[in-house]
Amino acid sequence: MNISILDTDGSSFDFTSRYAINSAGLEAEKIARMTGIDDPQYKTWFWKGEYFALLNGKHKLINRLVYPVPEPNTTGLGIHTTPDLAGRQKLEPNTIFLEDGKIDYSVDPAHAKEFYQKASRFLPFLEPGDLASDQAGIRPKLQKPGDPARDFIILEEEKRGFPGLVNLIGIESPGLTAALSIGNYVRSLLKKYD
Numbered sequence: 001m002n003i004s005i006l007d008t009d010g011s012s013f014d015f016t017s018r019y020a021i022n023s024a025g026l027e028a029e030k031i032a033r034m035t036g037i038d039d040p041q042y043k044t045w046f047w048k049g050e051y052f053a054l055l056n057g058k059h060k061l062i063n064r065l066v067y068p069v070p071e072p073n074t075t076g077l078g079i080h081t082t083p084d085l086a087g088r089q090k091l092e093p094n095t096i097f098l099e100d101g102k103i104d105y106s107v108d109p110a111h112a113k114e115f116y117q118k119a120s121r122f123l124p125f126l127e128p129g130d131l132a133s134d135q136a137g138i139r140p141k142l143q144k145p146g147d148p149a150r151d152f153i154i155l156e157e158e159k160r161g162f163p164g165l166v167n168l169i170g171i172e173s174p175g176l177t178a179a180l181s182i183g184n185y186v187r188s189l190l191k192k193y194d
């Protein structure tokens with residue numbers, strides 16, 4: 001297939017390839033549309049997840065991931081603890097629907113209260129002043145509020161006239177955990193073009 005790339009500096013280049021793998025995360029729906037595939041099933045909704053770091057030495061009291069029991073109809077795993085590579089502990093993440101679809105990585109310090117209420121059920125030593133706003137991430141979900149859970153879309157688009165193009169849409173959690181399996185699956189979809 002022929003592929004044209006427009007770079008951020010305005011320059012462009014073209015090339016041909018047997019394969020093209022669209023794994024552009026939040027932008028994957030948009031890139032699929034650029035090829036001419038405008039499938040309503042590919043509609044993704046943005047959901048922010050905020051993180052709060054544990055202060056006052058409380059991170060030293062936990063040395064692993066701690067998860068709550070999942071709630072019914074949950075949109076995430078629930079607020080849980082995760083150690084980071086710097087040895088800190090973070091409480092993460094909540095799920096905030098970004099109705100306008102705008103990418104916004106701000107963290108609202110007022111949400112510390114919700115994190116405290118949820119996490120103090122399984123971290124009894126936690127006090128309200130132990131939390132500091134940290135980072136945020138955005139998930140590309142295939143559901144808006146109230147929709148049932150949907151699996152990732154991983155599709156080779158031969159039937160729509162794009163042999164060798166694989167679209168990966170809505171790769172939210174557990175996309176990272178599943179990365180090797182997803183990679184193997186994509187490889188298997190493309191084997192026929194070797």
Ligand SMILES: Cc1cc2nc3c(=O)[nH]c(=O)nc-3n(C[C@H](O)[C@H](O)[C@H](O)COP(=O)(O)OP(=O)(O)OC[C@H]3O[C@@H](n4cnc5c(N)ncnc54)[C@H](O)[C@@H]3O)c2cc1C
Pocket residue numbers: 023024025026027028048049050093136137138139168171172173174175176177178
């Ligand atoms: C708050 C939060 C918590 C999460 N927790 C977990 C968890 O506990 N476990 C888990 O397994 N997963 C978790 N995930 C999900 C995980 O991060 C994703 O599933 C994973 O990152 C998806 O990988 P990807 O390569 O498909 O997309 P991404 O990681 O989003 O990568 C897409 C890449 O494409 C690039 N890109 C986009 N558009 C263009 C363009 N036009 N041109 C060039 N490059 C472009 C982007 O810059 C980016 O580098 C979480 C996500 C969030 C937001």
